[in-house]
Amino acid sequence: MAWKAIDRVNAPTEESPSLSEPLKEKIRGFFDRYPTKRAVLIPALHMIQDDHGYVGWKAMEEVAELLEITPSDVFDTVSFYSHFWTHPKGEKVVMACRSISCDLLGADRVLDECKKVLGIGDHETTPDGKYSLMTEECLAACDHGPCLMINEKMHKCVDPANVRKILEDDANDKLDIPRSNLYDGANRTSA
Amino acid sequence: MSEYEKVLLKNVGKPNSRQLATYVEGGGYSGAKRALEQTPDDVIDVVKRANLRGRGGAGFPAGVKWSFLPKDREVTYLCVNADESEPPTFSNRVLMEEDPHQLLEGILIAGYATQATVAYLYMRAEFTEQYHIMQVALDEAYNAGYFGKNIQGSGYNLECYIHRGAGAYVCGEETGLIESLEGKRGWPRIKPPFPAIQGAFGKPTVVNNVETLANLPHIINRGADWFLGIGPEGSSGPKLFCISGAVKKPGCYEGAMDFSVRELIESDRFGGGMRNGLKVKAVMPGGISMGILTADELDMKMDFSDPAKYGLLGLGTASAIVIDDRTDIRKVLRNVARFFAHESCGQCTQCREGTSWMYKMTNRVERGLGRLQDIELLGEIPAKMGMMPGLSICGLSDGAAFAIRTIVEKFRSELEDYVRSENDDAVRIALEIAN
Numbered sequence: 001m002a003w004k005a006i007d008r009v010n011a012p013t014e015e016s017p018s019l020s021e022p023l024k025e026k027i028r029g030f031f032d033r034y035p036t037k038r039a040v041l042i043p044a045l046h047m048i049q050d051d052h053g054y055v056g057w058k059a060m061e062e063v064a065e066l067l068e069i070t071p072s073d074v075f076d077t078v079s080f081y082s083h084f085w086t087h088p089k090g091e092k093v094v095m096a097c098r099s100i101s102c103d104l105l106g107a108d109r110v111l112d113e114c115k116k117v118l119g120i121g122d123h124e125t126t127p128d129g130k131y132s133l134m135t136e137e138c139l140a141a142c143d144h145g146p147c148l149m150i151n152e153k154m155h156k157c158v159d160p161a162n163v164r165k166i167l168e169d170d171a172n173d174k175l176d177i178p179r180s181n182l183y184d185g186a187n188r189t190s191a
Numbered sequence: 192m193s194e195y196e197k198v199l200l201k202n203v204g205k206p207n208s209r210q211l212a213t214y215v216e217g218g219g220y221s222g223a224k225r226a227l228e229q230t231p232d233d234v235i236d237v238v239k240r241a242n243l244r245g246r247g248g249a250g251f252p253a254g255v256k257w258s259f260l261p262k263d264r265e266v267t268y269l270c271v272n273a274d275e276s277e278p279p280t281f282s283n284r285v286l287m288e289e290d291p292h293q294l295l296e297g298i299l300i301a302g303y304a305t306q307a308t309v310a311y312l313y314m315r316a317e318f319t320e321q322y323h324i325m326q327v328a329l330d331e332a333y334n335a336g337y338f339g340k341n342i343q344g345s346g347y348n349l350e351c352y353i354h355r356g357a358g359a360y361v362c363g364e365e366t367g368l369i370e371s372l373e374g375k376r377g378w379p380r381i382k383p384p385f386p387a388i389q390g391a392f393g394k395p396t397v398v399n400n401v402e403t404l405a406n407l408p409h410i411i412n413r414g415a416d417w418f419l420g421i422g423p424e425g426s427s428g429p430k431l432f433c434i435s436g437a438v439k440k441p442g443c444y445e446g447a448m449d450f451s452v453r454e455l456i457e458s459d460r461f462g463g464g465m466r467n468g469l470k471v472k473a474v475m476p477g478g479i480s481m482g483i484l485t486a487d488e489l490d491m492k493m494d495f496s497d498p499a500k501y502g503l504l505g506l507g508t509a510s511a512i513v514i515d516d517r518t519d520i521r522k523v524l525r526n527v528a529r530f531f532a533h534e535s536c537g538q539c540t541q542c543r544e545g546t547s548w549m550y551k552m553t554n555r556v557e558r559g560l561g562r563l564q565d566i567e568l569l570g571e572i573p574a575k576m577g578m579m580p581g582l583s584i585c586g587l588s589d590g591a592a593f594a595i596r597t598i599v600e601k602f603r604s605e606l607e608d609y610v611r612s613e614n615d616d617a618v619r620i621a622l623e624i625a626n
């Protein structure tokens with residue numbers, strides 16, 4: 001439920017990172033794209049999450065200051081979107097499509113296999129911090145269902161029998177096309 | 192079904208179709224150059240005459256929408272809707288993946304016609320690969336002087352930025368998109384005021400779908416009459432159709448809007464027939480929001496006017512999911528109900544509560560714990576709980592209502608049979624007692 005985000009208000013349990021100066025600079029670089037600073041919020045949140053792996057409380061406060069809005073404005077936005085997380089997730093987030101086309105092509109078997117291989121349930125993270133699993137609505141690749149997305153990379157026509165192989169492949173989240181680093185976090189190291 | 196020569200997808204499969212040089216070699220950006228030599232009103236006029244109807248779902252004529260912009264405006268924004276989240280739709284993905292410059296040229300033409308100063312391409316977060324493709328193409332287009340200041344020496348300036356969403360179906364609704372662009376939660380706005388008067392940042396704004404804009408270079412180059420000559424009256428021009436599910440060749444295809452759902456499934460040009468000798472049980476031909484057809488209703492034409500005759504909301508995204516005869520309709524019902532319950536933004540009581548309530552019931556029915564009154568209510572809630580056109584802030588609740596109501600109405604006896612056959616189930620009785 002978009003109005004009932006899964007990761008919602010839990011008091012901060014971990015020390016969350018601050019925005020580095022290069023990251024702030026990167027966010028400021030978006031100021032002239034929009035007539036208001038608040039509009040830079042969603043791009044900024046993408047950059048923060050890309051850099052930190054999640055959008056922590058400290059980052060929310062600091063980005064609020066940077067954009068001259070209140071931390072509650074920031075939280076209001078963050079809590080609405082299913083692709084921003086306020087707590088650390090695994091290095092790789094596995095998103096399994098469960099909408100109608102994928103469902104009819106056996107998405108539940110793919111999801112079950114993911115759960116089995118990773119040993120976790122929906123919206124959980126493996127103890128080694130490597131993988132998180134979540135279900136998603138239609139990923140707009142219904143002609144190739146069942147679909148599984150790992151970070152940026154889409155895996156199409158996934159056969160449950162291949163799930164283990166996909167999850168064990170180190171490059172399972174890497175795109176092999178020319179990329180733009182405009183939205184990447186400032187400290188992003190992986191290509 | 193007429194002979195058809197591809198327009199929108201003609202570059203698919205060409206080597207290096209994403210590169211500017213390839214696009215220009217094939218005549219690309221000539222439409223934009225031609226448009227820049229005309230007055231903006233001339234461009235609006237030809238698009239109006241072509242009766243280019245919006246491809247995002249509502250089918251509103253683009254030229255008419257543009258002419259709602261106030262004459263004395265100072266700033267105009269163009270928002271390009273690439274949120275594409277309606278299951279099972281993927282035509283915008285194909286357009287961006289295979290031919291990014293066609294869309295960029297369309298953006299430039301629409302920008303010029305509406306005298307926009309900034310165009311925002313709103314892409315859903317899950318379009319990761321497509322984002323990189325579009326951004327790389329946009330950089331190339333900027334370098335070649337198709338965006339920025341004094342475009343191709345015309346004196347017209349247009350900036351184009353990609354704005355990435357963050358996972359919310361409702362941000363595809365045009366005012367939800369605008370709120371999201373402004374950095375807020377994607378809560379649709381009450382209309383009026385319409386975006387053309389007061390949209391993004393309080394300024395006149397046009398929101399158009401990716402496919403709508405991809406048509407523009409061709410309309411400018413070949414004229415309104417060419418466009419009107421494709422397909423039936425009121426549904427003219429090239430159109431993309433998606434088909435997925437139990438067919439041999441799922442995919443995105445192009446054609447005129449002059450064939451039936453049956454042809455979409457059976458024709459070798461499209462779905463290529465059913466897979467493994469399966470039979471059609473049902474089809475949702477326009478995205479799940481539009482409603483369902485039974486196997487007896489496959490004569491419905493894939494155009495803007497025919498769907499209403501079959502009790503559907505409209506042509507929607509012209510994306511069909513073909514459901515085969517082995518499929519339990521309860522599974523379809525539950526999946527669809529879950530989607531809307533998950534994606535309702537929660538502003539309107541009947542949508543927030545209604546969708547969740549319906550999901551709970553469909554869940555019960557699918558798990559074999561249904562009651563006859565559940566089926567009754569599932570037919571009634573969409574029809575009577577105020578989820579009718581005009582009573583909600585946005586169209587999501589209408590979509591939910593059409594999707595669920597048509598399934599329940601058209602497959603009522605099957606659903607009731609399931610429920611009746613579970614009458615002796617001990618768990619069920621226990622549940623009844625508990626309730």
Ligand SMILES: Cc1cc2nc3c(=O)[nH]c(=O)nc-3n(C[C@H](O)[C@H](O)[C@H](O)COP(=O)(O)O)c2cc1C
Nearest residue numbers: 245246247272274275276363364365399400403586
């Ligand atoms: C819940 C909801 C979701 C929508 N999602 C999309 C979408 O993903 N893409 C899109 O182009 N239009 C979507 N629309 C339709 C838009 O509101 C709008 O009509 C469209 O973008 C206008 O463009 P067009 O006139 O070029 O079709 C959606 C509408 C609703 C009610």
Ligand code: SF4
Nearest residue numbers: 536538539542583585
């Ligand atoms: S109809 Fe539903 S999705 Fe649309 S604004 Fe109301 S609650 Fe939100």
Ligand code: FES
Nearest residue numbers: 097102139141142
């Ligand atoms: S239903 Fe899974 S990608 Fe569309």
